[in-house]
Amino acid sequence: MKKISAILLVLLLSISVSFAAGAKEQTASKILTVGATPEPHAAFLNLVVDDLAAQGITLKIKEFTDYVTPNEALESGELDANFFQHIPYLESFNKERGYHLASAGGIHVEPFALYSKKYKSVAELPDGATIAIPNDPTNEGRALLLLQSAGLLTLEASAGLEATPLDIAKNPKGLKFHEIEPASLPRVLQDVDGAIINGNYAIPAGLIATRDGLFVEGADSPYVNVVAVKEGNQNDPRVVALVKALRGQKVKDYVASHYKNGEVVLVDK
Incomplete structure (x- = not known):
């Protein structure tokens, strides 16, 4: 009887641990950590926190003041995505560092x-x-x-x-x-x-x-600022939701009211 009880206890503990691990993994999968420079990138991200929360996604924003650290953090897995750079910079960084970063979607151009x-x-x-x-x-x-x-x-x-x-x-x-x-x-x-x-x-x-x-710089600039991720994560549902939100009405209204002189030009590519 004691042997059966011990076996049952082990099984219960195993199930409990597996359930806790599964719950923890599920919770982590709903957190999206994004690195960004303050303006306008982090400002845009803060606008869509509630939009993502309504979809069960917790958006965590980490601010950076340089262009190197957020790419290092993305490559290492510290970040799920970053939002600060244009495609030529991303491609140059990949080439120089042997990184594996990709665009998940373009959001805007900041005229140079x-x-x-x-x-x-x-x-x-x-x-x-x-x-x-x-x-x-x-x-x-x-x-x-x-x-x-x-x-x-x-x-x-x-x-x-x-x-x-x-x-x-x-x-x-x-x-x-x-x-x-x-x-x-x-x-x-x-x-x-x-x-x-x-x-x-x-x-x-x-x-x-x-x-x-x-x-x-002219309006035909190829330097579109993008949401960047590790290669293969472009279709991560959390990232897809983020890109969609950043292309939504809240950001459009914010740009219309805060950047009336064309400091930021929204795109959809």
Whole structure:
């Protein structure tokens, strides 16, 4: 009798442990941890917390102030997704680090612009002007392509999206470049003749591309900000729900009321 009781106790304990483990796994599967830079990315995510909660998904948002750490955290599994980067940056990061990140859906474009505290137009920039540009490969290339569009320089035909100052074929004004960590660009703006600043750092600094920019990226920009995940997780129901929510009316209304000057342009691709 004691032997039977012992066996029953072991079975009950096994069932209890299995049930607890299953419940824990089910709970974890309903949590979606997403890394984002503060504005507008984290702001958008905070808007849709309740939308996801209504679907049984707990959205946890972790804020980052750089472009490297959130990709490291996504690759390592610390994050389920991140929301801060455009596709050329993601592809460059994969190539450089051997990572396996993919886009689960595009949300918006933040127009890239050349800003200056000293000059009011591109034409006013003097010979030998110093321009601060982002120091990561894709945004540096994006900055140089912007300067080329503004007629300030010409890049080698083979330069591509990851152009560097070494790819400049013609530089009639003799522009000089300071390669700066993107988050620091608004802080150095007053110390240089001009700076090309990413939207998610320009906006918190009170800069509006269409109002303050000497020259602004065109509407056909390929630099769409995406929700990024590990390859193979693009169709995770939690991620699909997140992308759908970020393309929903709450975010549209927020952009219409907060970014009236075109600082953020929503897309659906």
